[in-house]
Amino acid sequence: MAVYTEVSDEELEAFVNSYEIGALLSYKGIAEGVENSNYLIHTESGNYILTLYEKRVDSNDLPFFLGLKEHLAEKGLNCPVPIKNREGKNLGHLAGRPAAIISFLEGMWVRRPNVTHCEQLGAAMARMHQAGADFDLVRPNALSVSGWRPLFAMCAGRADSVSAGLGAEIEAELDHLEAQWPQNLPTGIIHADLFPDNVFFLRNELSGLIDFYFACNDLLAYDIAICINAWCFEADDMFNVTKIRALLKGYQSVRKLEASEMAALPLLARGAALRFLLTRLYDWLNVPQGALVMPKDPGEYIKKLRFHRSIRSVADYGLNG
Amino acid sequence: MAVYTEVSDEELEAFVNSYEIGALLSYKGIAEGVENSNYLIHTESGNYILTLYEKRVDSNDLPFFLGLKEHLAEKGLNCPVPIKNREGKNLGHLAGRPAAIISFLEGMWVRRPNVTHCEQLGAAMARMHQAGADFDLVRPNALSVSGWRPLFAMCAGRADSVSAGLGAEIEAELDHLEAQWPQNLPTGIIHADLFPDNVFFLRNELSGLIDFYFACNDLLAYDIAICINAWCFEADDMFNVTKIRALLKGYQSVRKLEASEMAALPLLARGAALRFLLTRLYDWLNVPQGALVMPKDPGEYIKKLRFHRSIRSVADYGLNG
Numbered sequence A, B: 001m002a003v004y005t006e007v008s009d010e011e012l013e014a015f016v017n018s019y020e021i022g023a024l025l026s027y028k029g030i031a032e033g034v035e036n037s038n039y040l041i042h043t044e045s046g047n048y049i050l051t052l053y054e055k056r057v058d059s060n061d062l063p064f065f066l067g068l069k070e071h072l073a074e075k076g077l078n079c080p081v082p083i084k085n086r087e088g089k090n091l092g093h094l095a096g097r098p099a100a101i102i103s104f105l106e107g108m109w110v111r112r113p114n115v116t117h118c119e120q121l122g123a124a125m126a127r128m129h130q131a132g133a134d135f136d137l138v139r140p141n142a143l144s145v146s147g148w149r150p151l152f153a154m155c156a157g158r159a160d161s162v163s164a165g166l167g168a169e170i171e172a173e174l175d176h177l178e179a180q181w182p183q184n185l186p187t188g189i190i191h192a193d194l195f196p197d198n199v200f201f202l203r204n205e206l207s208g209l210i211d212f213y214f215a216c217n218d219l220l221a222y223d224i225a226i227c228i229n230a231w232c233f234e235a236d237d238m239f240n241v242t243k244i245r246a247l248l249k250g251y252q253s254v255r256k257l258e259a260s261e262m263a264a265l266p267l268l269a270r271g272a273a274l275r276f277l278l279t280r281l282y283d284w285l286n287v288p289q290g291a292l293v294m295p296k297d298p299g300e301y302i303k304k305l306r307f308h309r310s311i312r313s314v315a316d317y318g319l320n321g
Helices: A009-016 A059-074 A115-134 A145-154 A155-161 A164-179 A220-231 A241-252 A260-287 A299-309 B009-016 B060-073 B116-133 B145-153 B156-162 B166-180 B220-231 B242-254 B261-284 B299-311
Strands: A026-027 A039-042 A046-052 A091-093 A097-102 A187-188 A199-202 A205-210 A216-219 B025-027 B035-042 B046-052 B092-094 B097-103 B185-188 B199-202 B205-209 B218-220
Touching: A009 A026, A009 A091, A039 A091, A059 A097, A097 A187, A097 A299, A115 A187, A115 A199, A115 A205, A115 A220, A115 A260, A145 A164, A145 A260, A145 B025, A155 A164, A155 A260, A164 A260, A164 A299, A187 A220, A216 A220, A216 A260, A220 A241, A220 A260, A260 A299, A260 B060, B009 B025, B009 B035, B009 B092, B046 B199, B060 B097, B060 B116, B116 B185, B116 B199, B116 B205, B116 B220, B116 B242, B145 B156, B145 B166, B145 B185, B145 B261, B156 B166, B166 B299, B218 B220, B220 B242, B220 B261, B261 B299
Parallel strands: none
Antiparallel strands: A026 A039, A039 A046, A046 A097, A091 A097, A187 A216, A199 A205, B025 B035, B035 B046, B046 B097, B092 B097, B185 B218, B199 B205
C-alpha cells in the first residue's frame, strides 16, 4: 500500500492534457504497489493507471520496463501498456518524478489460487517467455545468484535476531547455490515477480499479467521456480504437488521444457526461495521511519528454502524428471 | 489513507452480484478516507465506491448517513448515492462489516482553493441546508459544544506535551464557549466536515459534496463556521478576508443569513476551531500501533482558535455585521 507522492490537481491536469486521452475527471491514490506511487485516473476516455516512479526504481531501467510492456502487448500478451503522449513518448515527468500513464487492465488477483489458476499461470508465463524472445533491450537480473551475497552482507549481522542460526544457514546456502547454479539453461526475458497479486483473472480466466518492474534477462526456468514458491504452497506451508503439476502442464502446453531445465528445478526453486528470503529479511530489518507498508515476514521463505533443500530431484516433487 | 479490511475476491464478487450493476471487473483499495475502508470497483456498468464501515462509525448511524445522501440526491444535490441491492436495501454485509456500494462522483478536490471555489462552496452548502430541511431522520451532533469537554477530558493530562499551557487555554475556551454558545439560531442538517477534500470540482465548477459521515442536526451557521476555518486561511495561517466574503456571498445567494447568525459567526468559528483542535489533539496523542495514517498536526487549529479569540464582531473579519 503506497501513495508516496502527493500531486497537485493543476499539475496532474496539465500532465493528462499532454496525452490524447480526454480531460481528467477524477483520480484516486490506490493502495497497491510498494515501489511506486499509483493513481487510478478517470478521463473522458476511460480508466488509466498513473504511475510515478519513486527512487527505488532506477530511472535508467524505465525504457526497458515500458518498452517491454509495449513489446509484449504487440505480441498479443495481455498486460498494461504505456500510453504515448502527444510527443509520441511513453514517459514524462510529474511532481519531480518520471511518470507514465498506463492502460487499465481489468481483472482481479486471486487470494487463494487453485489448480486451474496455476495451470493458466504456467501457460501465460510460457507465452510471455516466447513473446519476449525478440525484445532487444537487455537488463541483467540484479537479484539472481551473484546478487545474493552482497544483499546478505547488508543484513548478515542481524539475521540471527530473526531466527537463531539463520545467518550460518544462509551462508551455507550461498556457498552451495553459487557452486551449483546452472550455467547453460535457456535464457530470455523473465517476469521475476509473478506472485498471485501480479496475475489477474476475470471469471476464472487469466486476463493478464501486471507489474513488470523486476523483469530482466535470466534463466527462463528460474521464472518457473519463483512461481513454484509463490503458487504451489498452501497457507499451512505444505507443498501442493497437484499445483506444481498443473503449473508445469500449463507451461509445457506452450513451451516444452528441456530435460536440463526440468532437472534443475529443485535447485532453482531453492535459489528462488533464498532470493525472496533475503529481500524480505532486508526489508524486515530495515523498516523506514514512518513506513506505510508492513514488511512481509521472512519466516515463510525460510520454510520454503528448507523444503527445497530436502529435495534431491524433481521426482521428489512427485514429478517425472 | 486507509484500507483496513482485506476482502477476498469470492466474497466481493458475491456481494457485487447482490446488486444489479453488472459483473465485477476489477477493484482497487483507495488511499482515501480515514474512518472506513474504501475500494474503487469497476463493473460492467461503470465505476462505484465500495465502503466497508469500520468500527469508528456507529452502525446505528448508517441509516441516517445513507438515507441523507438519498434524500439530498433526490432534491437535486450532487452527492454520492447508495445503490440499492436486489432486495431494495442500501446496506449489506461484507467481510463481517456493514457495507454499501455508492455511486461514483466525478471530480477532484482542490489543494489550493481560490476565491471562486469559496463562493461556489458557500452556495452548495446553502443548497444542502435547504435540501436537508425536510429530511426526517435526526442525528444529534456528538462533536458540538456539549461534546467538547468529555473529549478534552480524554487528553487533558497530555495537552501540555503538545504545547506549553495548552491545557489551561483549552479549559478557559470551554468555559467561555459553553457559557456563550448561541441557543436560538436556525438549525437543520449540516455536513459538519466540509473541508476541501470533501468538495469536488470539475473544470473549476463545483461538481459535488462527498463524505457525509459527520452529518448531523445542528446550527446551520456552525457549518459555515467550520468552512471559515477550513477554506479562508492561507497556508501561512493568514486569514483571507476575500475568501470569507466570497463564502458568505455564495451562501447568501441561496439562503440569506439572519442577523443573529451573522453576529454569532466569530463565536461559532472559535468553537469550530476548538472542535477540530480537540479531535486532532486526541488523534495526535493516541496514534494506534501500526497506524497507516499520520495524524494531522493540532498546531494549525491552535492558531485558528487564537485568531478567532481576537475577533470582537464580524466587522473585525472585514465584514459588515
